[in-house]
Amino acid sequence: MTAIIEAHGLGKAYGDFEAVKGIDFHVEPGEFFGMLGPNGAGKTTTIRMITCVTPPTAGRLLVDGLNVEQDDRQIKARLGVVPQDDNLDEDLTVRRNLEIYARYYDVTGSLAKERIDEGLELMQLADKAGEQIHALSGGMKRRLIVARALVNDPRILILDEPTTGLDPQARHLVWRKLRLLRERGVTILLTTHYMDEAEQLCDRLVIMDEGVILDGGRPRDLIAKYAGSEVLELHLLPEERASIRAMIEPHVGESGRIEQIEDVMYVYGLDPAVAAEVGAQVEDPYRVYHRRANLEDVFLTLTGHGLTE
């Protein structure tokens, strides 16, 4: 199967500043693909290049076999884009927003009505069709923007941090809707700085930091590769650190290691029996977490810093 998005040595420089430093990745058709990284990692710049808004300054980028520097119209006609910021027409109703947006794709008349009804239904907004935008909650606005991105029946849906600023319930609803779209065969590319979002949704992802891709793969493979299956996370007082560390060190396996990042100690590859013992040594058990490894650990291992600053 040929890739639906292909980047070779893709770069973007603004004067001396390189926002994206020659990255390679590809997205398969039907896949839920993620870009995980903190703010400033180059995710949004990459999205802007894919959506033909920002021209690359290095490398090559093909979307559905077309070149972003020459075939902007054809590419944009096949994409649905959900931007980071809400940019709905506040003065218009929900339905009118979608009708006006559909017109840019020459989707009008009964076809537009069909697509809009379907999109609103899918995003659980059918009963809000006549509402003004300012009457909607943050989660509804986000879902409406997803519905708007579907009016042209896109081959690829692109979402730039779609749940930033939403409360947990609203986020989960958005996630459910995105999984539903993936089941229907839409290729999805999502950027996020939430590791739980990436882990819950993505079939495959790349981890980005400071304009480069550090590694990529299936979430569980990346976790197994960089963090093992379990992590002991210790929030210790400064005076406890040395003794606990001395106690743990002999029991950390070949592939494991100990990382102290600011006030938190992360222990990878520790014998589970020892992990339970450590809990008993620390006075306050709430400062010891013996948990499943996740993408945050992968990111920490790769960069030495966290996903959120």
Add this chain to the structure above:
Amino acid sequence: MAIVAKQADPPRRRNGELPLLGVAMPGRRTYRVWQRNRDVFFQLWRTELVPPLMEPIVMFLALGLGLGTYVELTGDLDYIQFLAPGVLVIFPMFAATFESLWGAYWRLERSGTYAAILATPARPEEIVAGDILWAATRMLINSLLILLVMAVLTAPWDLIQSPWVILTIPVNLLAGVLFASLGLAYTSKAKSISQLSYFFSLFIMPMFWFSGAFFPLDGLPGWAEVLAWLTPVFHAVELDRALITGDLAWSDLYHLGWIMVMVIPAFWFALYSMRRRLVQ
């Protein structure tokens, strides 16, 4: 030793960008952008149409009747008759300018409308061209409302003296494209919303006073007449005055020529400059 000829990079046709001009030719999505602005405007039309109707009425009453009774012109026009073409250009120009400064800046930087449209097959040039044509349409709408007021006031004060008045409509539409292009060109360079008022106070307001809309320029020193000649308002007012009074001469075509020649670089520059702001 082999000599390898240095190969030139193949020429890149960058997303429709024309050689030399540095912009893509706006296509049919210009109309889609215009439609979007129209729909938002008519959503609020009850409030939007009152000021453009009230402003000229107040102006005619205050200046035409109030101030006008103290003014004696050298020609055969009453002051209110002299004033009418000025009002017909100035107030619609305000509408086109507001739309292309604050309206466009809002869509560019605050509401995210430009960004939303850019994600669709529309190109930056079509967003700008659509906005220019919409601002020109605002000028047209306001012109029609003022013509309506003038038609009513023609009974007592003989404001419209010639059927040629009908041609003020295309003239004002063309002038609207020029005002809107100048406004959008400035907006494309503006770094904050407060900078927009500079355009208004340094360009629009001097034109408001010194382009023959409110008093004849004959009495001013020669350099002032040269300055007036450089402004689009002067030419639009002269043309409209000739069409309203029916006092036409072939030489009036030269005012039309002035506007037609100026609209081309202004329109191009608005597209060129805004493209560079949007495509980074």
